[in-house]
Amino acid sequence: MNDTRCLAFLLMDAPFEQARTATAFRLIDATLRAGIGARVFAYEGAVSLSVTRQKPHANAIHGRTLEEEAHPTPHAWINALADLAREQGVPFDWVNCGLCVDERGADETVPAARRGSPADFWKMAQESINTLVIPTR
Amino acid sequence: MYAGQYAMGATVTRYLLIESRDPFGSTNFARCCELAAVLRADGADVALFLVENAVLGARTASRPQALEKLAKNGVQVLADEFALRERGIGSGEIAPTVRPVGLEMLIGLLADGARPTWN
Numbered sequence: 545m546n547d548t549r550c551l552a553f554l555l556m557d558a559p560f561e562q563a564r565t566a567t568a569f570r571l572i573d574a575t576l577r578a579g580i581g582a583r584v585f586a587y588e589g590a591v592s593l594s595v596t597r598q599k600p601h602a603n604a605i606h607g608r609t610l611e612e613e614a615h616p617t618p619h620a621w622i623n624a625l626a627d628l629a630r631e632q633g634v635p636f637d638w639v640n641c642g643l644c645v646d647e648r649g650a651d652e653t654v655p656a657a658r659r660g661s662p663a664d665f666w667k668m669a670q671e672s673i674n675t676l677v678i679p680t681r
Numbered sequence: 682m683y684a685g686q687y688a689m690g691a692t693v694t695r696y697l698l699i700e701s702r703d704p705f706g707s708t709n710f711a712r713c714c715e716l717a718a719v720l721r722a723d724g725a726d727v728a729l730f731l732v733e734n735a736v737l738g739a740r741t742a743s744r745p746q747a748l749e750k751l752a753k754n755g756v757q758v759l760a761d762e763f764a765l766r767e768r769g770i771g772s773g774e775i776a777p778t779v780r781p782v783g784l785e786m787l788i789g790l791l792a793d794g795a796r797p798t799w800n
Contacts, residue, residue, distance in 0.1 A: 551791055563733045564701065567784075570763070574784045580792060674791045676699075678799050 548634050550581035552672035554665055556680040558589030559618045565593065568678050569621050576628045581635035583672055585665040586657070589680065591640040591650045593618040594657035619654045626656035639664045695726040697795035699787070703734035710738060713800050714747035717756050728757040728795065730787050731779070736764045739779040752778035759786060 553572060557564045575582045586593055600615035602608060622638055629636030639660035645651050651659075669675040698717050704710035713729070721727045729751060731739055738748065739760045752758050762781040775781060791797060 549792065551788070567701070567732055567761075570784050571788065574788045578785060578788050578792070580788070674794060674797070676791060676797050676799065 548581050550583050550635055550668075550672045551575050552583045552585070552665070552668040552675040554585045554587055554675070554677040555590035555593070556588045556678065558592045559598075562681075564678055564680075565590075565618065569618070569625070571676070572625055573628065576625060576632050576634060576636065579632055579634060580673075581637075582625070582629065583635070583637045583668040584639070585660070585662075585668055586638065586640045586644075587662075587665070588641070588644050589648075591644045591648060594622050594638065594640060594653040595619060595650050596652045596654055622656050623654055637668070639668070641665075693724065693726050695728075695790070695793070695795040696720050697728050697730060697787070697790045697797040699730045699732060699797060699799045700735040701733040702800060704738035704743075706734075709800050710735060711747060714751060716798075717751050718747075718754065721751070721754050721756050726757075726795075727751075727755075728759060728790055730790075731758070731760040732764055732784075733761075734764075734768075736760045736768060736770060739765065739776055739781075740770055740774050741776045742774065748776060749778050761787075 553568065555568050559565055572582045572584060596619055598617040598619050600610060600613065600617055602610045603613045626636050638657040640653065640657055642659045642661055645659060698713055700710060700713045702709045717727050717729045737743065748758050758779050759782050760775070760779050762783055765775065765781055
């Protein structure tokens with residue numbers, strides 16, 4: 545990582561079922577747009593955010609096609625954040641806790657995500673100007 | 682010298698309390714306000730940032746009295762404007778002591794070194 549300022553985030557929630565995931569992605573997006581790098585450690589359920597097997601679907605009940613439904617998939621959001629970081633010229637690092645990946649079978653992930661351990665989170669926190677932990681309930 | 686104590690040359694500690702839970706579903710919102718009050722009384726700079734359902738407490742019609750008291754004592758009470766819009770809370774319904782802002786304000790507080798907590 546270069547000398548650009550970075551914020552570290554720790555996420556714990558699996559996608560869907562609660563609002564924290566969307567808020568977290570909004571915060572990371574705002575960080576990058578502010579010209580600050582973002583280091584994200586995905587812990588426990590959050591390792592499922594980067595799984596490539598997520599697929600959007602149509603909505604036959606409401607008569608919407610796949611495109612019209614535009615169902616969100618968090619792995620696409622991670623890719624978008626990585627693209628944004630490149631455009632902004634700031635660092636972006638997404639690390640999944642390896643043991644959390646193993647126990648959930650969440651090992652097919654987007655290229656922007658890499659496998660690591662809680663030691664990576666400690667390193668992220670050390671190298672960032674501040675750290676925000678968004679705990680699960 | 683302890684956290685929050687101010688003296689010549691000392692730095693005032695800044696806290697960013699992020700509250701996501703609505704004030705009606707649990708007592709956590711009230712506990713967070715109590716924490717903000719204690720930190721402020723200790724001399725710290727404190728910002729209470731309401732996100733998600735916590736913004737329900739920012740309405741003039743239903744706000745907890747704690748928010749007014751906090752603002753009077755110098756706590757910055759902020760609310761995510763996106764969350765307010767998402768819940769159909771118009772500008773006329775927001776308590777005057779609560780300031781609607783974007784999340785970039787929260788990022789700015791983090792970047793300035795405020796110590797964050799998330800409830």
